Amino acid sequence: MWGQALGKIAQTLVVLFVVSVASFGLLKLAPGDPIQIMLGSEYSQEAYESLTAELGLDQPFLAQYADWAVRFVQGDWGTSYVARTDIFTYAFKEALPVTLTLASFSLAFAILIGVPLGVLSAVKKDTAFDAGAAVLALTGTAFPSFLLGILLIWFFAVKMQLFPVMGYVSPWQDFWGGIYHMILPGLTLSTYFIAMITRLTRATLIEVMEQPYIAAARARGEPSWRVIWVHGVRNIAMPLVTILGLQLGVLLQGTVLTETVFNLPGIGQMLTSAVLGREYMVVQAGVMMTATLFIGVNLLVDLSYPFLDPRLRARK
């Protein structure tokens, strides 16, 4: 089991390396000269060359990459050309926690609403409830999240005045305030995932409930709630966790729109302004953080399999 885990970790590191080279290289190829942007419209040739040398942009590609990679790992992510702030502080310490909070809330909503809804749909298969949940799920998948976000703001924040219109409060500093500010954006981002998890839970649970061990559990006198939750749902954990890990990429993409609609200072917002301002070091930082997050979570998913399904544990 440990050998397998080490193999997966090594694999992850290789993927991270490829992603970092790609993100470093692609941004090098992108049009637009950062030196020009930094220096403004009027500058001398000497100033241009000295800044190029200062930033190491006259070095060969691999040297630039190695230099960048070493400093990146050390937390030296450079300075934003435009804002002249430390990118590590800006991206890692300020933007990342916002996005992580938003993503966690959405994931929590997706699981807390999607799994019970899917279980009920599976148990009440082919009833009006099941059909209703299917319609809701389809709507949830098809509805654009930014529109939903605006509708939620209009109804719950402006008309009912139940929730704040926008803004971010860290749940680490003010727990209830943080939750209060995260409910609308969390819901907005999670609609797609609630829908997806509902459908996935329903489909996989229907399959599991036809397994002989479910009939056997009933034959032993287990009441139906235990048959469903203890014997059924336990056995859909693996496909559920797998899909959640893979869909995290979609979730991180979704944060861009949601953060814009709710004015949350997260990675999505940071990336939007960085791309528009051609601040490629900030873009790199954003890409690396989201890529690492995605790859890291999928590594955790892989490593969790033996805990979720005993059949995957190596025999002693």
Added chain:
Amino acid sequence: MKDMASNPILSLRDLSVHRGTAKILDRVNLSLAEGETLALVGESGAGKSTIATALMRLLDGAKVEGSAEMEGAGDLLALSERQMVKLRGRRLSMIFQDAGSALNPSYTVGRQLITVLRRNLGLSKAEARTRAVELFTSVGINDPEGRMSAYPHQLSGGMQQRVMVAIALACNPDLLLADEPTSALDVTIQAQIVRLILAQTKSRGASCIFVLHDLALASQSCDRIVVLYAGQVVESGPARDILEYHRHPYTKQLKSCVLEIGTKEVTAPEGTVPPHSEMPVGCRFATRCPRALPRCAGEAPPLQPARAGADGPLDHQFACWNPE
């Protein structure tokens, strides 16, 4: 010795099961005395397993008619799901065909047995554990302590079925339904498991309905045999009479194909059971029967007593117009 005059523990009256337009079980009557072992024999699709599953009320999506009076419990087919939950595992238990898929892969076998003991008998954690180890020992699991923490996939097929037997008998049920408990096992282990189930049920005074393919195995191990064909009882009676003085041509075919010992699957009699949409109005076996008369195709034979002479057994019955 068992007292045949005692009240039956179970009596089925006109049990029919419909699935869609197909009548997969047609007015089955049978009764089971206390401590008696009854074998249901027939080919796949004869409705043997349907009877067992219908009695457990685990037959989803099918229409069940008739009654199944269980002593002290009432009509199993009319009880509420709540009442069935109380009965299942405690008074009425079932062993499944393939223990490998009937045990939950996510929990250790010890935990699955302990759960039954704790939930059904209200034992404490420690009591249940001690009792579970005793049960594992009694069904012949070596290293019972160690096996408690094994997952189903870590056990052999025979061991898995022993675990199932332990779980099914954990609460000393009055009636055990064994649905082809050996069909997924090697021939050498089949006999062991059948003997184990019989010994365990006999020692507890429980009654048992054994669903089997194999007429020879049934006659060796059970008190009475009911032969089913296409959802109907075609012959029933004491095991010896069915094996030696059978009257129905189908029973004869089953017996003759059983003689090929050593094959895992019993070779079926020639031909196949007609599909439900093409079921003959008369005797359902008529299409395959070597002794079929013109009458057989149009008129269904009723079950009749088979008393051969004055000393013939009272409860040997068959349904045939042209018996052996």
